[in-house]
Amino acid sequence: MRLALILAGLAGSAALLAGCGENDQIMSKDTTNPGDVAPWKGPKNAYVAPGWSPGDQKSWEKQLQTRGQTQNEYVKVN
Template sequence: MRRPLSVVSIVSVAALLALSACGERDQTLAAGRHKSPDEPWRGAQNAFVAKTWTPTDKAGWETQLRQRAQTQNEYNKTN
């Protein structure tokens, strides 16, 4: 014969489940972490930059981003 669960045991299990989420640590990034202090169009001055772009050229940077996005556009690839 099985004993029915008492109200106290049900409440205590529910309280344990509710409090278990309190131990989870914060998963957001710290403010300012993983951010560059400079503008992205300042860029690296090495051989890995696009040949048609010069560092500190904001308009050229935006043009390069648009062109790269269009080469990844599946509608342009299939049509």
């Protein structure tokens, strides 16, 4: 009986500690937008914002300005 309780306690402890592990957080190699490239030279795919041409710094800055103004709640209220 005592041995069964000890084994059950060990099994319970092992089950609780199994959730404490952490997986490696290694970034996969992203070929669409490598991190060492300027942000305005982003990917050319269907997910880019309308009005922005990848590779054009001026349109990138204009797009950020427009996005910042449309997310400003004070501008929307007035």
